[in-house]
Amino acid sequence: MGLWHSHDDNHFLLKIYRMEEKEFPNFYSYHLEYAKFNNLTSEEDFFRHVWQTVQTRIRHIEIQDPFSRNHAMHRQQLEKLQQFQKYLNSIDEWNARPSHIVIAEKDELIQNQKIEIEKLNTKLAELNEYEVSLKVLIDDGHLPTFIDVIQQLRELQLPSGRKLLKSDHKIPYAKMIAKYFSHGGKDIPIETARNYFVDKKGDVTIKGTSIQPEHRLFKVIPIDPAKK
The missing domain is CATH 1.20.5 (Single alpha-helices involved in coiled-coils or other helix-helix interfaces)
Known part of the structure; x- marks a missing residue:
C-alpha cells in the first residue's frame, strides 16, 4: 500500500485510528520505505502527501453534524488524527506544510x-x-589568620551540645570567603580558599594548606554561663 491508489488513503487512516502514539514513527517509516523502494515519490513529496491526506480528513470530520449518532466515533478519530499530525509536524524538516x-x-x-x-x-x-560589589578586606598577610577564625567557628558548640554551624560539606565556607572577602586588595581564588578546608588526621592536614602557628592569633571560646 503506497497511498497512490483508490481508497488507499482510507486504509491508511483506518490504521491510524487504531494505533498508539508510540507506533506512529514505525508506521510512517514503513510506508515511506515502500514508496521509496518502488520509486513512487521523494521523501519530501511523501511527507506532503501524507500531511495533506491527514489534514483533509481532519477538515472533513470537523464539519460533521455534532448531533449525529456517529459523533463519538468522529471525536475519537479527530483526536487520533491530530495526534498523528502533531507527529508529522515534528518531522517536517523541509517546512513542507502550508506556509x-x-x-x-x-x-x-x-x-x-x-x-x-x-x-x-x-x-x-x-x-x-x-x-557583591565591595568585598570585606582582609589585612595583607593575614588570610590564614582569618581562615583560622572561620575554622574555629565551625567547631563551636551550643550549650545543648549541638554545633552552631552545620554543613555536610566544607566547600560553602571556601565559596563564602572567595565571594565576600578580598586579601591585600585582591580577590581570593576559590581554590586558594578551598585548600584550607581539607581532611585532617588528628591535628595534621592530610593535603592542602595548613595554618602555621604564627598565624593563629585568636581563640574563639564560649562564655561560661556561670561568669555572666
Whole structure:
C-alpha cells in the first residue's frame, strides 16, 4: 500500500485510528520505505502527501453534524488524527506544510523565546541586585589568620551540645570567603580558599594548606554561663 491508489488513503487512516502514539514513527517509516523502494515519490513529496491526506480528513470530520449518532466515533478519530499530525509536524524538516502554518509556528516559537528571555533577564537582574560589589578586606598577610577564625567557628558548640554551624560539606565556607572577602586588595581564588578546608588526621592536614602557628592569633571560646 503506497497511498497512490483508490481508497488507499482510507486504509491508511483506518490504521491510524487504531494505533498508539508510540507506533506512529514505525508506521510512517514503513510506508515511506515502500514508496521509496518502488520509486513512487521523494521523501519530501511523501511527507506532503501524507500531511495533506491527514489534514483533509481532519477538515472533513470537523464539519460533521455534532448531533449525529456517529459523533463519538468522529471525536475519537479527530483526536487520533491530530495526534498523528502533531507527529508529522515534528518531522517536517523541509517546512513542507502550508506556509501560513509554518510561519505561525515560527512566530509562536519566537514569541515564547522572547518571554523566556524576559524571565531570564528578570531573574538575572534579581541575582545581580544581591551581587557583591565591595568585598570585606582582609589585612595583607593575614588570610590564614582569618581562615583560622572561620575554622574555629565551625567547631563551636551550643550549650545543648549541638554545633552552631552545620554543613555536610566544607566547600560553602571556601565559596563564602572567595565571594565576600578580598586579601591585600585582591580577590581570593576559590581554590586558594578551598585548600584550607581539607581532611585532617588528628591535628595534621592530610593535603592542602595548613595554618602555621604564627598565624593563629585568636581563640574563639564560649562564655561560661556561670561568669555572666
